[in-house]
Amino acid sequence: MTTGTLVPVFAALGDETRWSILAALGEGDASASALAGRLPVSRQAIAKHLAVLQEVGLVEPVRVGREVRYRVIGARLSATARRLETIGAEWDRRLAAIKEIAEGL
Amino acid sequence: MTTGTLVPVFAALGDETRWSILAALGEGDASASALAGRLPVSRQAIAKHLAVLQEVGLVEPVRVGREVRYRVIGARLSATARRLETIGAEWDRRLAAIKEIAEGL
DNA sequence: AAGACCTGCAACTATCGAGTTGCACTGATC
C-alpha cells in the first residue's frame, strides 16, 4: 500500500473540479477527451487534474487502443478514510497519531 | 451536524502547516501567539490558518481572559472520515454517492 | 496514403493562497 503521504491526497480532494471528474468517472471509465465533452473545462485542464489524481493514487490510467481511459481507485479513498478515522477517534485521548503525519509523513 | 460542504474540509486538510497546527493543538489547547512560539511561522499566518480551520469546523475558539485558545474537534474529523469511507466503499458498485457531493454540496 | 481523433508538451495569463510586516485596539497587570 505504501500509504504514501496523506496530505497531498487531501489537497487533491480539495478541488471541486476534481470531484466533478471523479463523479463522472464513477459512471464508468473515461478518457480526458470524453470528460471534456461532459465538463465545462478544456481537455488539457482535465488532463492536468487527472495527473494530480494519478499522482496521489486516486485514479489509474488504462490504455485502450489510442486512448487513455481513467479508472477511480475506490480502495485508495477507503484507506485514506480509515487513516483519518483513526486520527479523529484518538484525538481526544491526546495520542500523537497526528504527529506522525505532520512530521513523519 | 449540518454536514456542511465536504470539499472545503479537504482543502483545509491539504496543507502541511495546518497539520502542524493541529498536531500542536493535540497536546492541549493553545492561542495563536502560543503556537507562533512553537512553529516557524508568524502569528498572523497561524491566525489565518486557524480561521480556515474554524470555518470548516475542525477547530473551536475558547476565550480565556484576554486570549483566545483553540481546541481541535475530533468528532469533525471522524465524521469526515466516515463520509469518505462511504464514498470509497460504494464506488465499485457505481452508486452516485459522489454526485451528491459534487453537485448537491 | 490521407485524414481524423486523441494524446502530450509548452507557453502564457490570472487568480488564489501562504506568508510577511506594520499599526491600531483591547484587556490584564503593576
Next chain:
DNA sequence: GATCAGTGCAACTCGATAGTTGCAGGTCTT
C-alpha cells in the same frame, strides 16, 4: 494611569495552481 501581552485588521509580496490556446506526435480508420 501607564504598560505590556494578546488580538485583529490592512496592505503587500510571491509562489503555486487552475485555466487557456497553440502546436506537434501517434494511432486507428477508410
